[in-house]
Amino acid sequence: MSERSLLAKYSGAVPRYTSYPTAPHFHEGVNCDIYAQWLGELSERDTLSLYVHIPYCDRLCWFCACHTKHTLKYEPISNYLKPLFKEIATVGARVSKTAKVTALHFGGGSPTMLTPEDMIAIMNAFRAAFTFAADAEISVEMDPNDLDEARYDGLAAIGMTRASLGVQDFDPKVQKTINRLQTFEQTKGVADAVRARGVHSVNCDILYGLPFQTQETLRATVRDIISLSPDRIALFGYAHVPWMKKHQTLIPEHALPNVDERYAQMKMAAAMLLEAGYEAIGIDHFAKPDDRLAIAARTGKLRRNFQGYTDDQATALIGFGASSIGQLPQGYVQNMVATGEYERMANQDGLTVVRGIALTDDDRMRAHVIERIMCDFAFDFAPLRERFPALADTVIAEARHFAASNPDALCRVDPLGFRLTERGQALARSVAAVFDAYLGNGKGRHSIAV
Incomplete structure (x- = not known):
């Protein structure tokens, strides 16, 4: 996909993720x-x-x-x-x-x-x-x-x-x-x-x-x-x-x-x-x-x-x-x-x-994942499992599914964890939104992602 098409697809309104929720x-x-x-x-x-x-x-x-x-x-x-x-x-x-x-x-x-x-x-x-x-x-x-x-x-x-x-x-x-x-x-x-x-x-x-x-x-x-x-x-x-x-x-x-x-x-x-x-x-x-x-x-x-x-x-x-x-x-x-x-x-x-x-434990886990994506453009699976042993596999499965089903090469999964590619880093807010369990409930309007 061209850069222009990528922008058109992923530049929708999403949060700036200075908090989660x-x-x-x-x-x-x-x-x-x-x-x-x-x-x-x-x-x-x-x-x-x-x-x-x-x-x-x-x-x-x-x-x-x-x-x-x-x-x-x-x-x-x-x-x-x-x-x-x-x-x-x-x-x-x-x-x-x-x-x-x-x-x-x-x-x-x-x-x-x-x-x-x-x-x-x-x-x-x-x-x-x-x-x-x-x-x-x-x-x-x-x-x-x-x-x-x-x-x-x-x-x-x-x-x-x-x-x-x-x-x-x-x-x-x-x-x-x-x-x-x-x-x-x-x-x-x-x-x-x-x-x-x-x-x-x-x-x-x-x-x-x-x-x-x-x-x-x-x-x-x-x-x-x-x-x-x-x-x-x-x-x-x-x-x-x-x-x-x-x-x-x-x-x-x-x-x-x-x-x-x-x-x-x-x-x-x-x-x-x-x-x-x-x-x-x-x-x-x-x-x-x-x-x-x-x-x-x-x-x-x-x-x-x-x-x-x-x-x-x-x-x-x-x-x-x-x-x-x-x-x-x-x-x-x-x-x-x-x-x-x-x-x-x-x-x-x-x-x-x-x-x-x-905050629920699920909120804390997703807040950690979203913060690491926004800060490091990645999150590792082992520390997540250690910190949230009862819940981590849910988000890890979501990460694997998104990486496997995303045709635009915004991210990948390696043996250590989830990584944004170089083209995905400019769209980090849009990638982080994948892990936002609240986003689809209709509350709030946001600025565009680019």
């Missing part, structure tokens, strides 16, 4: 009481990764699919912090003080809208409620349009170790169409400023498949990004989901590249990054060979969670703030999405979970 299958049966129980069951041996969501932006980027609100005033952010502090204290009181925090990520929205004083206050609240490892990773998503010298100093004061810069595309026409105006000079200024303050890792996000984007505009953007020498680069395909994010209706659909052009953009950008010395990580990340993400990929320790690919080995991910999702050994939880209702619930009881899912 995926968020559309969360339900209201998992609530604050269950969450409180799960927190109390975390032991002193557990390690924790924390995520805090700041759901505000001073401009709304039309491509964005995050839970965020536009505000030009600081008052809504100030009002949000009091309930956030209560949630932090309430959750911290339910978790063993000897469980170490190995990572904290500030996401949004635009966390860099916070004043330096409020950023430091949030960090102090976390340190008062939890025990941090000496080498804990502190990462922050940054909007270059928000930043000034005082904020840079505030970020240094909280001990930021990794800066994540959203770029998308530097072409002015593309930027205007997605309402994301940001010059290369601004972006370079941020990278220089955080490095001058001791930040050891800089990440840049690039999008392909944007309106009016071409291989030429993307080539220029990638060339500029490479000149900044970021430690990590995420190369994401724009997810056009206007049924879920109404502001995406402001993007003219006629200006979006088709599947063939999206794929060509992705292949071209990936080739440029590889030529520049970056190593490919999973389906959409690249890292310098000495970066922790690249080392994790080479040593079989690459993970995948709601933040994408990570080297984070924590046994529990705890989310704070409106819409945040947590991943505990017992299952997934999600906080109230609506900011006002989140604030009411947090002020009242300190916990705001409204939905989630408790």
